Amino acid sequence: MIWDLHCHLSGVEGKTVDERIAQLMVYADRMGVERLIFFMGWPFLTDPTPKQFREQNDQVMQAISHWHDRAFGFVYLNAKYVEESLQELDRCVKNGPMIGVKLWVAARCNDPAIDPIIQRAGELKALIYQHTWFKTGGNLTGESTPSDLALMAARHPEIPIVAGHTGGDWELGLRAIQNSPNLYAGIGGSDPTAGMTEMAVRTLGAERVIYGSDIGGRSFASQLAKVQGADIPEVSKRLILGGNLKRLLTPILNEKGIKV
Template sequence: MWGIALIIDAHAHIWYPPSFSLEEFLKWAAKLGIDKLCVSKLPSLRPSSFSSFSEANKDVAEAMKAHPETVLGYCYVNPAYEEKAVREFRKCLEEYGMLGLKLYTDCHCLDPRVSPLIELAVEFNAPILIHTAHIQRRYIKGDPPTVSNSEDVAELARRHPKATIIMAHIGGGGDWEWALKAVRGVSNLMVDTSGSGVDLGMIEMAVREVGAERIVFGTDNFLSSGIGKIRGAELNERDRELILSKNMLRIIERRGLP
């Protein structure tokens, strides 16, 4: 597609049967030209228990084993489990060979219990993908206080300048213009293009505000719209290739994975 040799989805998920089939999901991804997918599995209830996230990580490891050329894994943990969460993350990195860490809404990203996980990620050159609400704090209604917004994720990246942090789904709703401006000066913070939103000009503004070198392609399982927003964006060849492939490939190679 577009003459690009490799397309990497930096933000995808595996879910629970019978509503989800990994084989079908990978088949549809391949039809759309997606070659590799970086996946996590979120426990169905939150705050997640240790048993639920460790079982979810085993499922990701099995998917990696079944599709080694296609599937890379993110470890999912609840930072509230502190040392147990750190040990689980280390196990995912060392034993399962996972790419990085996925954080959701079990804890706010600036909770002190998150820091040991970030430090371990830095040790292994592993990226951290963080679920992010793209809305200013004073406008957040109904969400739990553990939801992190773009300013929070930017502050986390500033506190850990050696970490590679990916802010999730600029297309996931909310005020993406504000979100992009909130993170534009933080060089170790990447943004992914995932989410169902396909607003006109979103990808182009991301390139203007943060630079193509800090954007990675993602779908959050919205495969068709994920590809469509990149296809429809007014991008030059260089920037399109950075977003679809080269930026995430650089992160994967830094982690030492094929």
């Protein structure tokens, strides 16, 4: 069972969202990926207006509309616009088909001003994916680090949150989230470096590590290799490739009456 936490419609061949997701399903079938989670449309915008992130969420909802047996969506929000983001959360999750939240680089997640978004997501049982990075040359304005996320997670200890990319510099990222039991390492979207998954399992336990590809920025094959080629027990690989994500999504899937 392979569930992919981290998929995009950008970087994929096709003039429409329907053409792009159909092409991705061809690749997913080839690699044995059963279910895919999509967030963000195109173009990539680091600081979208409410109108722009609504348009991108519409793209995702259109893309998944013909693939309910395979594809889910996370609502893309800009935490600089708290009220508009709360409205979009209700539109796409409470009253729509989406099952999670994607936060990118517009506002750092250590700012308590974004707490209403986190709290509302928790109320809806929506899984939160927060992009994180430790960049050698310095992060973008508004780009969160795993240390920022650890501060935010401490304010919401009952809400599960995924540290996207495990901070890029994964050795630092894993240590930064180690003592935050509600944080999970999203290992997708970086080079398939030997030892990454092994360290994640040693540091966090296999139950807190989640596979994702970051396709179309990365390939299924390179990202699956991080797990399938890791020197860890098979039971740990099964958790990372799908078991953990299914467990975290089960509450909201049950709430929406979706059987998996």
